[in-house]
Amino acid sequence: MRALVQRVSRAQVTVDGRVVGRIDRGFLILLGVTHTDTESESAKLASKIANLRVFDDENGNLNRSALDLASSTGGAGILVVSQFTLYADTKKGRRPSFVKAAPPGIASPMVDQFANELRAFGLHVEQGIFGAEMAVELVNDGPVTIWLDSDEL
Secondary structure (H helix, E strand, O other), rough: OEEEEEEEEEEEEEEEEEEEEOOEEEEEEEEEEEOOOOOOOOHHHHHHHHHHEEEEEEOEEEEEEEHHHHHHOOEEEEEEEOOOOHHOOOOOOOOOOOEEEEHHHHHHHHHHHHHHHHOOOOOOEEEEOOOOOOOEEEEEEEEEEEEEEHHHH
16 A cells, blocks of 8 residues: 655545545545555554654644544544555556556455544544545645555555
8 A cells, every 4th residue: 555645734525516525634645555455554554644743742843643633632634535546657658557556346445444444543534435536625734745655664
């Protein structure tokens, strides 16, 4: 799995003119799934993100996680959006290949599994709609943007 994690002051996903997911302060996570991803990798990635210390403490240092915020300041929201293009292969030509991205029958349940892993930590999680044409709006806070790959955890 690959995740592009963006710390946001707010984010939302719209499908057909209707807001389907919205958060205030927290993370927008663009999530890509490949053919070989497992529930174990999903759990490991969710734990890494839930505990990722990229929120300011009282001294302005990046020492607080989404879990820390959830327990002390009313929380951090998480917005998970499926993003098969994170597995784009651009080595040949000008048109990306997406053969490394899992097909919907594999990817959709893994995206849900990942979101549920985050919920199990007690985090408020919203999601886009898998396979839909989505408009994603965000205000990147910092900006703080981090790339995570479950193969490298």
